[in-house]
Amino acid sequence: MTAKKKGPLDGIVVVDLTRVLAGPFSTMMLADMGAEVIKVENPDGGDDSRTFLPMVSERSAYFMSVNRGKKSVALNLKDENDRRRFEALLARADVLVENFRGGTMEKLGYGWEELHPRYPKLIYAAVSGFGHTGPYAHKAAYDMVVQAMGGVMSITGHPGGKPTRVGVSIGDITAGLFLTSGITSALYHRAMTGESQKIDVAMLDCQVAILENAIAQFVATGQSPGPLGDRHGSIAPFGVFHASDGHLVIAAGNDALFAALAKALHAPQLKDDPRFATNEVRVKHVTQLTAELNHLLASHTKAEWIKRIDAAGVPCGPINNIRDVMQDPQIRARNMIITTDDPVIGRIEMPGNPVKMSAFDDPPTRHDAPELDEDRKDVLGDLA
Amino acid sequence: MTAKKKGPLDGIVVVDLTRVLAGPFSTMMLADMGAEVIKVENPDGGDDSRTFLPMVSERSAYFMSVNRGKKSVALNLKDENDRRRFEALLARADVLVENFRGGTMEKLGYGWEELHPRYPKLIYAAVSGFGHTGPYAHKAAYDMVVQAMGGVMSITGHPGGKPTRVGVSIGDITAGLFLTSGITSALYHRAMTGESQKIDVAMLDCQVAILENAIAQFVATGQSPGPLGDRHGSIAPFGVFHASDGHLVIAAGNDALFAALAKALHAPQLKDDPRFATNEVRVKHVTQLTAELNHLLASHTKAEWIKRIDAAGVPCGPINNIRDVMQDPQIRARNMIITTDDPVIGRIEMPGNPVKMSAFDDPPTRHDAPELDEDRKDVLGDLA
Numbered sequence: 001m002t003a004k005k006k007g008p009l010d011g012i013v014v015v016d017l018t019r020v021l022a023g024p025f026s027t028m029m030l031a032d033m034g035a036e037v038i039k040v041e042n043p044d045g046g047d048d049s050r051t052f053l054p055m056v057s058e059r060s061a062y063f064m065s066v067n068r069g070k071k072s073v074a075l076n077l078k079d080e081n082d083r084r085r086f087e088a089l090l091a092r093a094d095v096l097v098e099n100f101r102g103g104t105m106e107k108l109g110y111g112w113e114e115l116h117p118r119y120p121k122l123i124y125a126a127v128s129g130f131g132h133t134g135p136y137a138h139k140a141a142y143d144m145v146v147q148a149m150g151g152v153m154s155i156t157g158h159p160g161g162k163p164t165r166v167g168v169s170i171g172d173i174t175a176g177l178f179l180t181s182g183i184t185s186a187l188y189h190r191a192m193t194g195e196s197q198k199i200d201v202a203m204l205d206c207q208v209a210i211l212e213n214a215i216a217q218f219v220a221t222g223q224s225p226g227p228l229g230d231r232h233g234s235i236a237p238f239g240v241f242h243a244s245d246g247h248l249v250i251a252a253g254n255d256a257l258f259a260a261l262a263k264a265l266h267a268p269q270l271k272d273d274p275r276f277a278t279n280e281v282r283v284k285h286v287t288q289l290t291a292e293l294n295h296l297l298a299s300h301t302k303a304e305w306i307k308r309i310d311a312a313g314v315p316c317g318p319i320n321n322i323r324d325v326m327q328d329p330q331i332r333a334r335n336m337i338i339t340t341d342d343p344v345i346g347r348i349e350m351p352g353n354p355v356k357m358s359a360f361d362d363p364p365t366r367h368d369a370p371e372l373d374e375d376r377k378d379v380l381g382d383l384a
Numbered sequence: 385m386t387a388k389k390k391g392p393l394d395g396i397v398v399v400d401l402t403r404v405l406a407g408p409f410s411t412m413m414l415a416d417m418g419a420e421v422i423k424v425e426n427p428d429g430g431d432d433s434r435t436f437l438p439m440v441s442e443r444s445a446y447f448m449s450v451n452r453g454k455k456s457v458a459l460n461l462k463d464e465n466d467r468r469r470f471e472a473l474l475a476r477a478d479v480l481v482e483n484f485r486g487g488t489m490e491k492l493g494y495g496w497e498e499l500h501p502r503y504p505k506l507i508y509a510a511v512s513g514f515g516h517t518g519p520y521a522h523k524a525a526y527d528m529v530v531q532a533m534g535g536v537m538s539i540t541g542h543p544g545g546k547p548t549r550v551g552v553s554i555g556d557i558t559a560g561l562f563l564t565s566g567i568t569s570a571l572y573h574r575a576m577t578g579e580s581q582k583i584d585v586a587m588l589d590c591q592v593a594i595l596e597n598a599i600a601q602f603v604a605t606g607q608s609p610g611p612l613g614d615r616h617g618s619i620a621p622f623g624v625f626h627a628s629d630g631h632l633v634i635a636a637g638n639d640a641l642f643a644a645l646a647k648a649l650h651a652p653q654l655k656d657d658p659r660f661a662t663n664e665v666r667v668k669h670v671t672q673l674t675a676e677l678n679h680l681l682a683s684h685t686k687a688e689w690i691k692r693i694d695a696a697g698v699p700c701g702p703i704n705n706i707r708d709v710m711q712d713p714q715i716r717a718r719n720m721i722i723t724t725d726d727p728v729i730g731r732i733e734m735p736g737n738p739v740k741m742s743a744f745d746d747p748p749t750r751h752d753a754p755e756l757d758e759d760r761k762d763v764l765g766d767l768a
Contacts, residue, residue, distance in 0.1 A: 008573035033565075051663060051664065054601050065599065065600055112742070135714055140698075148701050149704050151708070153633075154551075156552075162613070163614050165613070167612050173594045174561065186743075189743065197742040201740065204715065205736075208715055208736070209720070212409075215449065216734070217438050219732060224708075230549050239549065248532075251525075253404065315525045317532050322599060322601070325599075336592045355562050355563070355566040356585065356586075
């Protein structure tokens with residue numbers, strides 16, 4: 001058997017101007033898929049997130065995890081010599097990724113309209129807060145702003161409670177994910193036709209794109225849905241319940257699963273109750289249903305119930321904290337906690353690549369994140 | 385100018401066995417990118433989500449939005465004649481997508497090992513709760529379960545408060561997004577090498593993949609972070625604040641933005657305060673910083689502050705509800721609220737495609753979601 005390629009993007013060169021999270025998350029995915037990602041950073045400290053807490057031996061654990069497997073070159077895009085170096089990189093790149101606010105690249109003389117004639121095979125991928133068109137095109141945003149403006153915060157949290165941010169930066173991450181799909185599909189299109197193009201992804205747009213049920217609710221009823229607390233708006237039972245010693249989640253997404261749940265709880269009467277006969281009526285009577293289930297669940301521990309409900313084939317599980325996640329046997333078996341070997345601080349753990357592809361290896365150890373300008377000579381050669 | 389192609393995946397045929405959300409979200413993206421998506425549903429009612437509330441004229445608004453632009457054929461994969469029809473579809477397909485629990489396709493005789501020799505160009509894409517390997521491989525999951533087991537719920541919500549589900553189904557949606565990147569990069573790889581492969585994405589894995597800062601916190605400190613409430617764990621100020629008439633979000637992600645914020649608030653002393661001099665110390669003194677900012681913000685309305693802070697170039701914004709989102713001028717200008725024309729209920733609004741690509745149109749009206757088996761003759765031809 002011959003050695004596997006590194007990934008589907010083996011041979012692809014990505015010039016990466018992105019900072020913080022949305023762009024770097026996307027280029028991390030490209031690196032995980034085998035692309036050579038050259039992070040071009042400002043010489044004055046580089047990517048802001050190099051200083052983000054928490055630090056491990058004076059390195060940001062946050063930066064290290066999102067920038068594994070990339071190379072770094074420090075270039076000042078307002079300096080003539082550095083611009084020449086940058087343009088030499090573009091000449092051999094397949095993809096340029098940037099996450100400046102709209103208009104910044106044009107000011108630098110590197111907008112799509114300028115670059116496309118000079119580098120006709122280059123795919124230009126932009127991710128910004130609001131995108132490159134529309135009335136907010138020149139404004140900046142961060143995750144927090146698009147979580148708020150895009151509606152996700154209005155449906156997260158408990159009714160009557162304080163505004164609640166999603167605990168992960170889904171404003172950035174979903175934008176990075178959509179961007180990655182755009183880049184890989186543009187590479188496919190280029191392979192088929194020779195044509196390159198510009199991809200323009202806005203974090204705000206991506207928040208709208210994931211609203212699914214909330215927009216459906218608004219369209220159907222004319223009312224904005226409120227915060228959903230600990231359950232789903234269109235499926236029941238589907239949420240957090242109380243065993244004798246704490247919380248567990250149960251998600252019985254259809255009538256067959258609800259019947260199986262009733263059996264596992266030794267409460268076959270539930271499925272014969274007209275209030276609970278179909279998902280539609282269960283959603284209408286969700287308060288009563290939740291009370292009935294919590295009453296039944298109070299008799300045993302969450303571990304006992306998870307065992308029984310699981311045996312009945314009904315999706316359920318514990319609410320894990322991060323330590324639990326890091327120790328979960330399935331997550332470990334799936335190689336979802338990988339390591340890099342940092343020359344200064346040694347082995348450090350971080351999330352792995354969830355796209356498991358049969359043609360490629362999924363190595364448990366990856367190349368560490370670069371020091372600022374670490375790969376200058378390797379990348380720039382004589383131009384260094 | 386010649387007519388643009390529909391998208392980068394023009395010409396690609398996708399056979400889609402997926403139901404509910406994770407798989408259908410991915411195949412919706414493929415359809416948006418120009419692929420022909422043939423939804424193969426069980427004849428006994430089809431996709432469960434056809435009955436999910438809310439309904440508009442007896443059609444699920446939820447189903448309609450996630451299945452726009454697809455075709456539908458009803459086939460019973462346990463019936464010999466229907467299996468022949470299904471296999472005829474596979475013979476002309478580029479991609480098969482399924483989101484059954486692990487092992488189901490093998491029981492049907494359609495696992496990757498069986499299909500690959502018969503359909504050597506077919507890319508097999510699976511998304512499931514826990515993936516096809518590891519101790520939980522044969523268990524089912526829904527969004528709620530992986531939000532809980534994957535750690536996201538443990539960091540969402542307010543300290544000491546009730547468990548909080550993210551208001552959108554990020555368990556499903558992030559899995560659909562990672563899967564889409566896998567499919568498009570596998571199509572690229574196939575275009576370059578001729579090789580097809582299996583992609584195996586687990587919803588639980590994807591929750592781990594988006595934990596970013598939470599795992600960094602655990603790695604650096606050995607402690608599981610708790611719920612973050614309304615702010616970010618590593619950046620300050622970055623959260624919800626109080627104006628005279630309600631909430632707004634402000635996200636000053638670096639020292640320059642913090643200085644600009646201080647100026648916009650007419651409080652230049654803030655940036656000279658040693659407790660607030662750098663992001664690192666601002667995170668340490670976030671409680672005091674928040675109190676100072678709320679004190680200053682209490683003097684004007686949120687609209688007034690958003691105008692001023694925005695003018696200073698500091699990311700900020702309102703907490704929009706779904707109605708606000710649907711009316712936002714940027715979201716409208718970006719074509720992020722599109723419509724389909726349903727033959728029964730007429731024009732219905734839904735989220736658009738956030739991946740804006742310069743080589744392709746981004747039509748404001750799309751083909752509606754199919755009735756069960758609506759495209760039988762078109763898709764199966766003489767085999768119908």
